Amino acid sequence: MNLFDKIPENLFSILSSKNRSIYLDALFVVKESYRYELNVTRSDMNALLISKLESEMYAMESEGDDDFIQTSSDISSKANFLIRKLLETGWLIAEFRGMDFENIIELPDYSKKILDTLEDIMNEKTTEYNGLVVSTYNNLTALDRDRGDYAYQTLGRAIADTRQLIEMLKDLYQNIGRYHQSAIKMADVNELLRSHFDDFQDVIVAKFLHPFKTFDSVPRFKGPIMEILNRWYNDEEMISLMGNQALSYKACETKQEAEIFIHGMISEIIQLYDSMPVLMHEIDIRHNAYTRASIEKIQYLIHRDRSVKGNLVTLINGLKNDVIDSEILSSGISAYRQRYVTSDSLYARSRMTKSRVISSEPVKTVATNVKDMATEQFKRRIQDNYGRDAVVKEILELIRNGNIDTSQMPLENDRDFSRIIMASLFGMQINAPYDVTFKDDRVYNEKYDVPLIEYMKKGGSEAP
Incomplete structure (x- = not known):
């Protein structure tokens, strides 16, 4: 399907002309008028454009061989020129109605859709999220x-x-x-x-x-x-x-x-x-x-540096290429734009700051082997109880024979409570070997209150 089988071929030509801003403003005026009126005559449209865009029409530039814009000082003629241009390019359609053949200006559906999109872009309108x-x-x-x-x-x-x-x-x-x-x-x-x-x-x-x-x-x-x-x-x-x-x-x-x-x-x-x-x-x-x-x-x-050097760098960075290359600047100062690559170009140096030590006390030393053993033992206990591998292994063992929820799992101490939390978090990750589903009910006992959460193997089906 060809787009230009549905719209005029020269529809977008006015958007690349010297007077594109006023053409677009005129189209928005026409679009606005149809919010309140069903039919708008050409004479009414002419008066509406004059009331809304009079100063802009006086600033219109000549386009190619057409010097009418510059030679005509009549504001009504300029408004008629705008309407005629929009009719020629297909943004508007004219129709004669009634016994007196009244000239009615219409806005086609494709023009309105394009103008709605352009207006949203101009106003940075975003679609409201509706849940x-x-x-x-x-x-x-x-x-x-x-x-x-x-x-x-x-x-x-x-x-x-x-x-x-x-x-x-x-x-x-x-x-x-x-x-x-x-x-x-x-x-x-x-x-x-x-x-x-x-x-x-x-x-x-x-x-x-x-x-x-x-x-x-x-x-x-x-x-x-x-x-x-x-x-x-x-x-x-x-x-x-x-x-x-x-x-x-x-x-x-x-x-x-x-x-x-x-x-x-x-x-x-x-x-x-x-x-x-x-x-x-x-x-x-x-x-x-x-x-x-x-x-x-x-x-x-x-x-960033606010010294004389920093201000000079800011000034030079603000100069455009054509300013640096101009004869006026080069005759008074030798300024050239240069770029280079060094070993420092691939990373940013960290800023060095001087630390202030107010007071200090001797650090109590611990035997290296005792400290390492305590650290390793602590890390091992954390991994064995709360590590991802340990929690996932426990859940997979529990759902080996079918799905299970929190009402069927032990919940007697902080270890059990933490396992439910960690298992739910790990189950929501992309590469988790099981799925979690939060139900509407809750599970209570004397110490804990948790949601009813179902754990199931991926690729399987949920329990009825």
Whole structure:
């Protein structure tokens, strides 16, 4: 499919002309007018452009052989020129209506979509996050309890929300990279602080990262969502119900095609949720890299050399190539731009600071062998009780004959309590050999209160 089969070929020509700013402003004026009016006549549009863009129209430049802009001093003629230009390039459409053939200006749908996108870019508008994970969980849980006439629509809503969630995560990944590159280029500490705390924290952290990590956490709802979908995949009655509804909506032609289609939708949601931990891990890596780079850049900008030498370096760095090469500067001072690579270019030297010792006492020495033995014994006890290998081995031993939850596990002392915590943390890691699912109930005894958590082997199925 060719894009220019749908839109005029010279649609974007005005955006590369000398007067592109006023053309774009005029289009936004037209778009704004249609928020309040259904039909706008050409005469009304002319008056609206004059009232909104009069000063800008007087500053318009001549384009090529067309010297009308420069020779005409009539503001109404300039407004008519703008409308005619927008009509010629296809941004607007004119239609004659009524008995008196009144000239009506219309904004095509493709023009409105493009202007909406440009306006979002100009205003740095971000899509509000609406809790897609918890919404999918609630919809699937409600349908699992009461299988009604809207099963196919609910599954369609779930796959649409999941696809949107993946796209938003990818956009989040790219946006963090954009802020990272911007932080590297910034040379003013106040600008960098404003970008981080006013823009990044409000746009990225508050609206996206915080929900993903708290109330709309993927690890929190992934287990129940996957449990429902896996059960439906093997439930012939449920597949048949959704297939019949898909046929009624003309999504498929035969019952067999409909059931294959439903299986494919369920499989896609499962695959997308399986891929989310890897994507979230990459987002965390990029977020940490951006935060680290911002902190290092702020420290550099605050502590950089403010002596005469530092000011001279700042002045030279601020000069453009054309200024250095100009005859005016070269006649008064010999300044040339040079770059070089040394052994110091591959790393940054640490800053040496002089420590102040207020008072000191003799250090009590311990025999080397006694100290080493105590250290090794302590490390061994920690690893044996709380190390990843030890905890994972215990959990795998417990689930050898089937899934197990915290109500079936010993919870008599701090060791048992710590094991549940560590096992849950290790189970949420990407390379864990088992999965964890947080249930709605809790487990109580005289000393401890923990969530009902189920541990299961990867690749297996959950206990009913």
